[in-house]
Amino acid sequence: MADPLRYRTDAAHEEPAVTLDAFLGQTNATAVRLESDEDARALIPHLDRLALIEVSFPGFRDGRGYSAGRILREAGYTGELRAQGDVLVDQIALMRRCGFDSLVPDKPLDAAAVARALSRYDAVYQKAADGRPPIWALRHG
Amino acid sequence: MYKYDSYDQTIVDTRVEEFREQVERRLSGELSEDQFKPLRLMNGLYLQLHAYMLRVAIPYGTLDARQMRMLAHVARTYDKGYGHFTTRQNIQFNWIELKDTPDILAELATVEMHAIQTSGNCIRNISSDQFAGAAADEVTDPRPWAELLRQWSTFHPEFSYLPRKFKICVIAADEDRAAMRLHDIGIQLTRNEAGDVGAAVYVGGGMGRTPMIAPLIKDFVPIDDLLSYVEACLRVYNRYGRRDNIYKARIKILIHEIGADSYRQQVEDEWAHVKTLGLDPPRAEFERIAGFFAPPAYDSAAPDTIDRSDPDFALWVDQNVKPHKQPGYAIATISLKPVGGIPGDATAAQIDLMADLAERYSFDELRVTHAQNIVLPYVRKADLHALWQALDGAGLATANLDLISDIIACPGLDYCSLANARSIPLAQKIANRFASMERQRDLGELKLKISGCINACGHHHAGHIGILGVDKRGAENYQLLLGGSGAEDASLGNITGPGFDEDGIVDAIERTVETYRAVRTDGERFLDTYRRVGIAPFKEAIYG
Numbered sequence A: 001m002a003d004p005l006r007y008r009t010d011a012a013h014e015e016p017a018v019t020l021d022a023f024l025g026q027t028n029a030t031a032v033r034l035e036s037d038e039d040a041r042a043l044i045p046h047l048d049r050l051a052l053i054e055v056s057f058p059g060f061r062d063g064r065g066y067s068a069g070r071i072l073r074e075a076g077y078t079g080e081l082r083a084q085g086d087v088l089v090d091q092i093a094l095m096r097r098c099g100f101d102s103l104v105p106d107k108p109l110d111a112a113a114v115a116r117a118l119s120r121y122d123a124v125y126q127k128a129a130d131g132r133p134p135i136w137a138l139r140h141g
Numbered sequence B: 001m002y003k004y005d006s007y008d009q010t011i012v013d014t015r016v017e018e019f020r021e022q023v024e025r026r027l028s029g030e031l032s033e034d035q036f037k038p039l040r041l042m043n044g045l046y047l048q049l050h051a052y053m054l055r056v057a058i059p060y061g062t063l064d065a066r067q068m069r070m071l072a073h074v075a076r077t078y079d080k081g082y083g084h085f086t087t088r089q090n091i092q093f094n095w096i097e098l099k100d101t102p103d104i105l106a107e108l109a110t111v112e113m114h115a116i117q118t119s120g121n122c123i124r125n126i127s128s129d130q131f132a133g134a135a136a137d138e139v140t141d142p143r144p145w146a147e148l149l150r151q152w153s154t155f156h157p158e159f160s161y162l163p164r165k166f167k168i169c170v171i172a173a174d175e176d177r178a179a180m181r182l183h184d185i186g187i188q189l190t191r192n193e194a195g196d197v198g199a200a201v202y203v204g205g206g207m208g209r210t211p212m213i214a215p216l217i218k219d220f221v222p223i224d225d226l227l228s229y230v231e232a233c234l235r236v237y238n239r240y241g242r243r244d245n246i247y248k249a250r251i252k253i254l255i256h257e258i259g260a261d262s263y264r265q266q267v268e269d270e271w272a273h274v275k276t277l278g279l280d281p282p283r284a285e286f287e288r289i290a291g292f293f294a295p296p297a298y299d300s301a302a303p304d305t306i307d308r309s310d311p312d313f314a315l316w317v318d319q320n321v322k323p324h325k326q327p328g329y330a331i332a333t334i335s336l337k338p339v340g341g342i343p344g345d346a347t348a349a350q351i352d353l354m355a356d357l358a359e360r361y362s363f364d365e366l367r368v369t370h371a372q373n374i375v376l377p378y379v380r381k382a383d384l385h386a387l388w389q390a391l392d393g394a395g396l397a398t399a400n401l402d403l404i405s406d407i408i409a410c411p412g413l414d415y416c417s418l419a420n421a422r423s424i425p426l427a428q429k430i431a432n433r434f435a436s437m438e439r440q441r442d443l444g445e446l447k448l449k450i451s452g453c454i455n456a457c458g459h460h461h462a463g464h465i466g467i468l469g470v471d472k473r474g475a476e477n478y479q480l481l482l483g484g485s486g487a488e489d490a491s492l493g494n495i496t497g498p499g500f501d502e503d504g505i506v507d508a509i510e511r512t513v514e515t516y517r518a519v520r521t522d523g524e525r526f527l528d529t530y531r532r533v534g535i536a537p538f539k540e541a542i543y544g
């Protein structure tokens, strides 16, 4: 697997991610992989022992992972949240907004295009999981 | 009307530049059509049978003269000199060249317009009541809420890759002029007993191949919580809507499969959580937006009578002019359905003229209706005659609002690559058959809607008379449906029986309306007669 694009300062997590079933059946795993049809909320009781959650995006049209990301961040998860799969340059800004801080695209992305995509929009209309203030908050400072 | 501030403008300008880069990558061959498709679709650019089609958003159907003139300019400069107003209160240009689209969007951005989210599996243009702000029967103006929803839904990070497209409608009157319950989410603003404004939220309506009328999911959401409630509705859908089958991916199918009660409970649970996240903007933001929709500077001395001495004018007033909340004013609908014309089409010259008339007579404001007409919402009664004369000179004074020739028709086989049959020539044939205005008035309110295939872009399920184009062993064939309604008495039409060819369907409609004339009681609308007597006498007349 290619090195993830990481937007965190801590060291990359080395332990391989186990399936949700395997994770829920054992007590010592610290990394888990969530398929797009699995319920992120099943992880909520265990967030404090997780260092990596990898969320699968099997096709770019499958947007369930965006909800999974936000749900995990809203529940207070602070570990690495990785989007893996059909991650395209046109989706990464949305993923970052939903709380993903590491990306593992199936096909490598052009670094310059990534930088442009992530810095393109100065302001956003909604509050999400990235801490950016929505435009309504800027308007009413 | 809402005016962009620098935040809104920057977002739209940035979007134009982003799309310009994407088009350049496509034209240089760096992107294949396959890779480009989802990108262009996020920006309202479709590939049709003969050319690209660009769909431009008209948020909640409201626009001013400057924007209207820009649409005329685009039609003249980049298209064949006309545009097509759609059932979703947008406008489509049918003959666009890919290389021109960035420039078109840049020009549109100079008048605060865009094509963002006019296609794709995201939250589409928010629709609303075309009489908003002017209707005598509204609880409040729904448009500030529609604008709030527009901003909230623009590039929503969680809801840009939904299972399927998502349409939201906001109204604020009991009379439903916007087919609210045929939307994925229909919001009706109401007042509770304490006098507070809130929202009745209907979820899971839609047309397409499996039409459904949205059930009521919550009868009163306090207005300050509206966005978080809608966010909860969408999150449940994004997580559990079907993604295995594109034909079962709309939210209506989810709600149908799990049941409204179960969906409601899931939304309640989600909302209890979402509400704690501080997603709802403060009152001050609502008030800032609402300020743009303040009533215009009415002339309180405007006479409240209309001089009806010109009989043709009086007929137009009776059919196309509706009561206004402000004494001395009226709401005028400009029909884009001249007999023999293309429903919803307007030439660049007509668009310019309507812009001029809006400036002169309607406080610089126009509306697009889901029935593909244009509304001037604030006309002094004393100006109606002059307005009518100006419209008449441009072929825009057809007095047929809600009559049988006020047909909704999708583009059909003349443009659309999904079509089974032509819609436009059929609409023209029907209008010609019923060309006598006297006969049309005698038939009264009769909403006829035509779709060229099962996708139902022409709302045929919701027509008092609906027509669906099907493919019968390679030939165009039309099915007839009766008894649908997109209004507050929403219902879905029933198929009468075997389909017809193009002449046969026009004859079948004629037999249908003659049956109605024979069995109606005094003053009874077609729809009410149908509901009273059922489909049997109509079937008998058509096939017997």
Ligand code: HEM
Residues within 6 Å of the ligand: B046, B048, B053, B085, B086, B087, B088, B092, B164, B167, B182, B183, B184, B205, B206, B207, B208, B209, B250, B409, B410, B411, B415, B416, B417, B418, B455, B456, B457, B458, B459
């Ligand atoms: C020619 C290009 C067009 C294409 C390819 C197209 C495609 C489609 C498709 C595939 C659907 C079904 C979606 C579903 O059931 O999930 C649909 C629905 C619809 N379209 Fe179109 N359409 C086109 C033009 C139009 C036009 C011109 C209008 C307006 C006059 C329109 C308005 C609608 C509406 C109102 C629906 C029904 C929405 C619902 O199911 O709730 N479309 N369209």
Ligand code: SF4
Residues within 6 Å of the ligand: B410, B411, B412, B413, B416, B417, B418, B419, B420, B451, B452, B453, B454, B455, B456, B457, B458
């Ligand atoms: S109803 Fe069918 S034929 Fe008509 S525009 Fe929609 S997809 Fe095309």
